[in-house]
Amino acid sequence: MSLLRIIAVVSSVLAAVTILLYFLQEKLIFYPQHISRETANHITSAFKNVREITIRTQDGTRLHGWFLKNSSGKISKLLFYFGGNAEEVSYMVYELQRYKDWSAVLVNYRGYGMSEGAPAEKKLCSDTLEIYDYFLKKPDIDNPKIAVMGRSLGSGVAVYLARNRKADGVILVSPFDSLASVGKGIFPFLPIRLILRHKFDSAVLAPKINLPLLVVTASDDKVVPPSHSKKLSEKWGGKVNAIEIKGEDHNSVSLRAEYWDGIGRFLDGL
Template identity: 45%
Template sequence: MIIRDYLSLRKLEVLILKIKSIIRAVVISIVIGYMSIVCILYFSQDSMIFINQTLTNAEVKIINSQFENCEEVRITTTDNIKLHGWYVKNSELKKAPLIIYFGGNAEEVSNFIHYKDSLKGWDIVAINYRGYGLSEGKPSEKNIFKDAEYIYDSFAKRSDIDNNKIIVMGRSLGSGVAVHLAYERKLAGVILVTPYDSITKVAQEEISYIPVSLFIKNPFDSIKIAPKISTPMIALAAENDTFIPPKHAIKLVEKWGGSHEIKIVKNTEHNTIQNGEGYWESINEFLIRIVESLKSE
């Protein structure tokens, strides 16, 4: 009897050890799997944020032939990186008002030139980010922000630009660049299209099981500086945007330090908002109000 009980106890101990071993192996596998996901996200995040679209010289020639009053622009930054884009003469004034445009994370900005007729009376500057189009270098939040300031400074000092009437317009990723520029430079107005409060917050919503803020390298934290900006702003969000849901735009607008408004463009998505009813009308009404407010100063 005693021997039988002893053997049963030994079997139970062996079983418990096996169970502990299995649990330990499962826990280790989960930890390794989790850390692997974190490592993959950390080292691949740049390629997920910056989906650079390149151009060939032949494609640039085609673009140049499509548009009148469209001039190729090459700007060399302080760290000797050559940026490439376009300056569209869209105003008949000797000193023209100017819109500086910053595109989305997968956008080559020559596409924006197609909308120049929707912005009549305003010259347009659209320069590709580093690594996009024919621009050299590698994109990062720090580099793009510095380049935005340099682009502004380059055009603000031109004799054919009215530097009291410079507007910045940013779409998607570019909305964060526009917010930064509004914080660092004097602007007449800010136009934000499908903007976010921060890339960190948007990413955290998509990857809820990982603390994104601990490893993200390019947070684009627009909401942090929004209360310190007094420049008038309009935000346009797509009603059915699943990439950057409108609530992120609303949170940013609520924190804006200057006069602000938001338009939710009905029946549109992230990449179709420009086709929505009232989109261009809202932008042009904002531009008219900006010009009128400057007259009264």
């Protein structure tokens, strides 16, 4: 086979893969997980300080989630949590019980849990502003004490919220500098930046956010290698605290006590 023939074949294959990725990118980025009505009922019956919430967005989409009232006082600090691309957030109702005085908002993305619609970057980002505004109007929320937490894909949503609304601190677990950068590491020969519709370019927003940041990474993370988290940290506009969980990967990072303890210390310091 001649050199020109080889080049033509390789070019055709790359073009075909590029087209395929363009049309299938939503299925590769978002893995919606659902929850049954029975399970939702069990959560609210098991935890007396948890109630279901439904927020109707400006375009009429209903988002479903939970509000965890984790404070004995009339006014409480508030943590907004945003999950990963294959995460249904109800399990965090149990995990966040440990942070006393910090109430929490857990709302599933569009198409996740019992939320309506289909996920997309612009929709997720606009939704998070509506969720924030909805809760900040409530009289039992302590406005000066707001924390934002995002894991993996949720780090992009959390960074967007921190840039566009008032907060006191940000917690990012396995964050990336941009989704395009992560994609380029997987497909180095493809024009990822050109075809990607959901960029989650946190590195562009980071220098403009002058807030304390806690970055939690897993040493063996192959999904979002720690190098991407480091790039984001280097661009952050405020003080950065970092925790690396040794011997864990993208999915197991939260299995260690040091993960939850580190987050707790950060929240205590806000």
